[in-house]
Amino acid sequence: MVSLGGCQTDRTRPVLRLLGGTLYIAVGVSQDDIDFELQKEVRQRTAELQATFRALQPKVRLQVQVFAEQSLRNELRIRNRTGLSPDLLLVNQATARELASDRLISTVTVPAVVLDQLDTGSVQRVRRQDGSLIGIPVELQPQVACFDRRRIKRSPANLDELLAFSAKGMEVGFSLDAMNLAWTLGPLGAINAVSDLLAGKPATPMTRESLNGWLLWLRQADGQQHVTVFPSETELLKALIGGSLDWIPCRSINITRLRSRLGSHLGVAALPSGPFGEASPITRERVLSFGVNSSPEQRQLALALARFAVSPLHQRDLVLRNNYVLPVNLEIAPPVQSSSVVAAMVEGRDQSLRSATTRLDQGSSESQREGWQALLTRYLFDDLSQKEALEGLISLLSGGRQR
Amino acid sequence: MNLLLQEIIGWLGYLQRNEVRLQLLLLAVVFLGHRALRGRLTRRFPLAGRPEAVIPVLLSLLSLSLGLGGLPYGLVLLGLLLYLGWLGLGGLHLLLGRFIQPEPMRLLETRLIRPAYLLVSVLLVIRVFDNPQDLAIIPIGEWFGSEVNLGSLLLSVVIVYVLAMGTGPPAQALAWLVQRSVGISNGSRRALALMIRYLAVAIGIVWALDHVGFNRTAILAVAGGLSVGLGFGIKEVFSNFVSGLWLLFEGSVRPGEVLFIDGDPCEVLSLGLRAAVLWRDRDNAELVIPNQTFFTTTTVTYTGSDTLRRSQVLVGAAYRHDPAEVIALLEATARRLPRVLDKPAPKGLLLRYGDSSIDYALRFWIANPMDNVSICSEVQAGIWQAFRERGIEIPFPQQVQYRVEGPPKG
Numbered sequence A: 001m002v003s004l005g006g007c008q009t010d011r012t013r014p015v016l017r018l019l020g021g022t023l024y025i026a027v028g029v030s031q032d033d034i035d036f037e038l039q040k041e042v043r044q045r046t047a048e049l050q051a052t053f054r055a056l057q058p059k060v061r062l063q064v065q066v067f068a069e070q071s072l073r074n075e076l077r078i079r080n081r082t083g084l085s086p087d088l089l090l091v092n093q094a095t096a097r098e099l100a101s102d103r104l105i106s107t108v109t110v111p112a113v114v115l116d117q118l119d120t121g122s123v124q125r126v127r128r129q130d131g132s133l134i135g136i137p138v139e140l141q142p143q144v145a146c147f148d149r150r151r152i153k154r155s156p157a158n159l160d161e162l163l164a165f166s167a168k169g170m171e172v173g174f175s176l177d178a179m180n181l182a183w184t185l186g187p188l189g190a191i192n193a194v195s196d197l198l199a200g201k202p203a204t205p206m207t208r209e210s211l212n213g214w215l216l217w218l219r220q221a222d223g224q225q226h227v228t229v230f231p232s233e234t235e236l237l238k239a240l241i242g243g244s245l246d247w248i249p250c251r252s253i254n255i256t257r258l259r260s261r262l263g264s265h266l267g268v269a270a271l272p273s274g275p276f277g278e279a280s281p282i283t284r285e286r287v288l289s290f291g292v293n294s295s296p297e298q299r300q301l302a303l304a305l306a307r308f309a310v311s312p313l314h315q316r317d318l319v320l321r322n323n324y325v326l327p328v329n330l331e332i333a334p335p336v337q338s339s340s341v342v343a344a345m346v347e348g349r350d351q352s353l354r355s356a357t358t359r360l361d362q363g364s365s366e367s368q369r370e371g372w373q374a375l376l377t378r379y380l381f382d383d384l385s386q387k388e389a390l391e392g393l394i395s396l397l398s399g400g401r402q403r
Numbered sequence B: 001m002n003l004l005l006q007e008i009i010g011w012l013g014y015l016q017r018n019e020v021r022l023q024l025l026l027l028a029v030v031f032l033g034h035r036a037l038r039g040r041l042t043r044r045f046p047l048a049g050r051p052e053a054v055i056p057v058l059l060s061l062l063s064l065s066l067g068l069g070g071l072p073y074g075l076v077l078l079g080l081l082l083y084l085g086w087l088g089l090g091g092l093h094l095l096l097g098r099f100i101q102p103e104p105m106r107l108l109e110t111r112l113i114r115p116a117y118l119l120v121s122v123l124l125v126i127r128v129f130d131n132p133q134d135l136a137i138i139p140i141g142e143w144f145g146s147e148v149n150l151g152s153l154l155l156s157v158v159i160v161y162v163l164a165m166g167t168g169p170p171a172q173a174l175a176w177l178v179q180r181s182v183g184i185s186n187g188s189r190r191a192l193a194l195m196i197r198y199l200a201v202a203i204g205i206v207w208a209l210d211h212v213g214f215n216r217t218a219i220l221a222v223a224g225g226l227s228v229g230l231g232f233g234i235k236e237v238f239s240n241f242v243s244g245l246w247l248l249f250e251g252s253v254r255p256g257e258v259l260f261i262d263g264d265p266c267e268v269l270s271l272g273l274r275a276a277v278l279w280r281d282r283d284n285a286e287l288v289i290p291n292q293t294f295f296t297t298t299t300v301t302y303t304g305s306d307t308l309r310r311s312q313v314l315v316g317a318a319y320r321h322d323p324a325e326v327i328a329l330l331e332a333t334a335r336r337l338p339r340v341l342d343k344p345a346p347k348g349l350l351l352r353y354g355d356s357s358i359d360y361a362l363r364f365w366i367a368n369p370m371d372n373v374s375i376c377s378e379v380q381a382g383i384w385q386a387f388r389e390r391g392i393e394i395p396f397p398q399q400v401q402y403r404v405e406g407p408p409k410g
Helices: A036-053 A069-082 A093-101 A120-126 A159-167 A178-184 A191-198 A205-223 A233-242 A252-265 A296-309 A312-320 A340-354 A357-363 A366-380 A386-402 B002-016 B018-042 B051-068 B074-097 B102-129 B132-136 B150-166 B168-182 B186-212 B216-232 B235-250 B291-296 B323-336 B369-390
Strands: A020-029 A059-068 A088-092 A136-141 A143-148 A172-175 A227-230 A247-251 A266-269 A284-290 B139-143 B146-149 B258-261 B264-271 B275-280 B285-290 B309-317 B347-353 B358-366
Touching: A020 A036, A020 A069, A020 A296, A020 B002, A036 A059, A036 A252, A036 A296, A036 A312, A059 A069, A059 A296, A059 B002, A059 B132, A069 A088, A069 A093, A069 B074, A069 B102, A088 A093, A088 A296, A093 A120, A093 A284, A120 A136, A120 A284, A136 A296, A143 A233, A143 A252, A143 A340, A159 A172, A159 A205, A172 A178, A172 A233, A178 A205, A178 A247, A178 A366, A191 A205, A191 A386, A205 A227, A205 A366, A205 A386, A227 A233, A233 A247, A233 A252, A247 A252, A252 A266, A252 A340, A266 A340, A284 A296, A296 A312, A366 A386, B002 B018, B018 B051, B018 B074, B051 B074, B074 B102, B102 B132, B102 B150, B132 B150, B139 B150, B146 B150, B150 B168, B150 B186, B168 B186, B186 B235, B235 B264, B235 B275, B235 B285, B235 B291, B258 B275, B264 B369, B275 B291, B285 B291, B309 B323, B309 B369, B323 B347, B323 B358, B323 B369, B358 B369
Parallel strands: A020 A059, A020 A088, A172 A227, A172 A247
Antiparallel strands: A088 A284, A136 A284, A143 A247, A143 A266, B139 B146, B258 B264, B264 B275, B275 B285, B309 B358, B347 B358
16 A cells, blocks of 8 residues: 655655656556547647646656556556556546456555545545545546537437437437446436446336336337447447537547547537436546556656646646546636536536436446446347346346345 | 657666566576576586576576565566477477478478567567557558558568468468369469469558558559659569569469470479579579560470470491381380380381481480480480390491601602
């Protein structure tokens, strides 16, 4: 375990000493999302971070490596044995939790003065029972609706409107990935059913009814001529850029890529609500975790960088540089008045906090999320009946309690 | 390109870690130190003279010790695995050597197996120091209007290399199958194998260009410019290449064909992109002849429609012997020799009445044109023996020299 702050010794005050050397940062991304564009974005962001961090530590060099989050566990097993593990890992909070439970990353203790600046919920989700942290939350990536303004004037406000727009020719794209499709659970009244099943509660008639309604809506939507389902969000982004789709749900971090291609034609809004309430998107929380092989100097640098990453200076920079992420530092208020995109992101984050979707993110395993996608794919391709899909989904989500 | 260099230089940062330094030091000590110690230890411990035993044992013990001590040991283990893999290549050599001839085996080893092992080793080392997938998409420049990344370029080069070097045996196997099913000649089989190889490499190059993402319009434009360059600058090379392809399709100069070059029968060993390689039996010489030579000059072949050759030896017999008896004896002699074909039958001919003998010719057919000289030798030796047994004289001009005493009298 390592300590992030403190003023006891010279060694634990990295920000006051000039350190030097190379810091290896592993960035975890979804397997489906890895492509050259993403790598370029990751390198660009790392270069920006390095440039600003060098104001404090001029001799530092950041070397970034991009990995699929799904393969990080195996990667770290190999790298930890060779002594070549990264010093820092920028990963999803759920991934950090899995890595910590396998003891593949170091836990940290952070002084209250630092944590008090950060979003309480985010900190709570990375805290272990012994008070240590599996990482430090650095940014939030809410889910929003992205659309092409040349084709539609505004994003649909609710699911009925979404299907109505689609019936008039608006090309809609969905990803069947569990994390990306979770936003539809709230408007269709299935969010509590999913949450209860993941929490280990038995399936009640109401659970079945709400999940059944959700499945029916999915099939109805899929039956529309202008609604297309895709395996991953990357496909959605490419289709929106290519002009074959007009409206997609998208992770805020991907707005950079869309903006670079669509320019001012890109519209961003909050996801549509439904008869049962608001959208229930999952906000991805990115955390900086610590590797196990760092040299003492690298560890000090890593600690200094992590502390810098959550400092108001850098968090403000994140927002001002249009990185399309939300800060975790409470001192930084996102400029919702001046930017409709930021307003949509904040609304997306608030929606995710209000709904029970966080359990889907934290309470589900990788195999459950993969099973979800496989099951829905078979269902929408008529390989499974309504009843079979419902039973399969209940069985899949109930399996979460064994975790 | 700078990005790639930065990435590689960045690996040096791992040397900041004591555990990494320790592992690299141990590897260096084992691989370099065993040579120094070998001389001293071999007398007392004969096994110490065998690095293939000492190095794996030492590396295994060191890995185990590091692991038990709670220290990272992966780099030492990687060193051990790579060394064992290298030793394994020796075992593979012995195994394949049972089925493959020495020369093809040497080519297979030097052109495919060892380069493949080297590539895998490098990738394994990169795998632990970096993320190969990450490195693969590093752009290394913009060529032909497309941004080329390291991975696609490397993959394309490897695919084309493997196709160029490794398609020989599969192409020959395919050609052999065609020969078995359709019944083509050996020469056609070899030509077919070569054409399959060219086709595979051509498809590989087209695929590689496509995979790398070269702009096709830009390639066409460059090809257009290149064609002008070809017309002036390297037209000989291009001419030889096109001639080679043409000859392959035409079938007049294929591997296995026998051609007459400067009066000697020569067998075509290979028809390359630039030149054909022929083997001359007379002095075991290999002739490298540019393809266009065959394209523009007359070529004499004994293997065009069949491989038979009509050969001939000349002999003289004294005037006192009955020509009919001599001719019959010549024909009988040829028929007795196993390498002379029965059909068409050997034919003896009276050619002319010479100054000191009646000159005969013995014409006979042989199956392999390359054996002409040795069979002619056998036939002539047989004639000498037969003439001796039958008392037939082979006359030869005789010269009488007189010594002149003093200057001629005027």
